[in-house]
Amino acid sequence: MFPITHYLFLGALLFCSGLVVVIIKKNMILVLLGIELMLNASNLNLVAFNQLYPNSIQGQIFALFVIVVAVCEAAVGLAIVISVYKYFQTPVPDEISELKE
Amino acid sequence: MSISALVFYFFEFIAAGSAVALIFVRNVFYGALLLIACLLALAAIYVLAFAEFIAVTQILVYAGGILVLILFGIMLTTKISGKPLMVEHQYIFSGVTIGIAFLSLLIYFFSQELSFVTHASQQRVVANVNSIGLAIMTDFVLPFEIAGILLLIALIGAAVTASTAKSTNT
Numbered sequence: 001m002f003p004i005t006h007y008l009f010l011g012a013l014l015f016c017s018g019l020v021v022v023i024i025k026k027n028m029i030l031v032l033l034g035i036e037l038m039l040n041a042s043n044l045n046l047v048a049f050n051q052l053y054p055n056s057i058q059g060q061i062f063a064l065f066v067i068v069v070a071v072c073e074a075a076v077g078l079a080i081v082i083s084v085y086k087y088f089q090t091p092v093p094d095e096i097s098e099l100k101e
Numbered sequence: 102m103s104i105s106a107l108v109f110y111f112f113e114f115i116a117a118g119s120a121v122a123l124i125f126v127r128n129v130f131y132g133a134l135l136l137i138a139c140l141l142a143l144a145a146i147y148v149l150a151f152a153e154f155i156a157v158t159q160i161l162v163y164a165g166g167i168l169v170l171i172l173f174g175i176m177l178t179t180k181i182s183g184k185p186l187m188v189e190h191q192y193i194f195s196g197v198t199i200g201i202a203f204l205s206l207l208i209y210f211f212s213q214e215l216s217f218v219t220h221a222s223q224q225r226v227v228a229n230v231n232s233i234g235l236a237i238m239t240d241f242v243l244p245f246e247i248a249g250i251l252l253l254i255a256l257i258g259a260a261v262t263a264s265t266a267k268s269t270n271t
Binding site: 002005006007008009010012013014015016017018019020021023024025026027028029030032033034036037040043044047048050051057060061063064065067068069071072074075076078079080081082083085086091094 | 106109113116117120121123124129132133136139140143146147149150151152154155158159162166167170171173174175177178186188189190191192193195196197199200201203204207208211212232233236237241244248251252254255256258259260262263265
């Protein structure tokens with residue numbers, strides 16, 4: 001069993017990378033990729049902390065549900081991206097400041 | 102250094118490297134491939150953290166589902182012009198500042214003496230697929246059913262949102 005701080009450092013790095021990607025990218029699909037990265041950082045922390053309690057698997061079950069919710073988020077998010085792109089003809093999030101032209 | 106530690110730090114390096122490279126990449130397609138590399142390295146780390154079922158689920162869901170979905174999204178939102186789609190960056194200074202500040206804050210707290218780690222037991226986790234299945238069907242059956250309903254709603258919602266057909270009953 002490896003030291004848990006190594007998992008935590010990797011999770012922190014993944015979360016901050018996802019945060020920077022969400023902020024600086026001018027493309028909606030890359031913003032969605034950043035959100036996926038942040039969700040996986042939280043998942044890594046759940047699995048890592050579950051190691052400290054050998055007789056319970058609540059952490060792994062919760063990680064499973066986080067994966068399910070991440071899948072739903074990706075599917076609905078990409079559908080919204082496609083329909084918004086068809087309507088506004090631009091993939092830049094900052095140019096889409098109104099719901100209806 | 103044992104062989105498992107070598108494998109662990111190798112996959113941690115891959116995950117961290119591809120996550121940082123995702124910040125600098127300008128091609129959307131390469132960005133999707135970097136994300137998949139990062140998620141597969143995370144699956145390997147899950148195996149080393151005694152979470153085999155989560156690792157298999159990660160590989161199935163992300164490499165099989167999300168990658169195909171993201172590639173469809175990229176192909177549907179780029180004009181067919183022959184040259185790869187380049188993405189501009191915005192708010193670079195503030196974004197990188199926020200990222201570095203938050204990362205240093207988290208690393209500072211994790212470097213302190215973590216009280217819940219010191220008294221933790223060092224024995225192996227006994228959880229396996231069998232006990233996860235039993236827990237899902239007994240203690241977590243209500244969240245399991247709600248997750249199924251959520252997946253159904255997301256499926257219908259995504260299909261309706263992305264469809265091109267106009268609604269007829271106005």
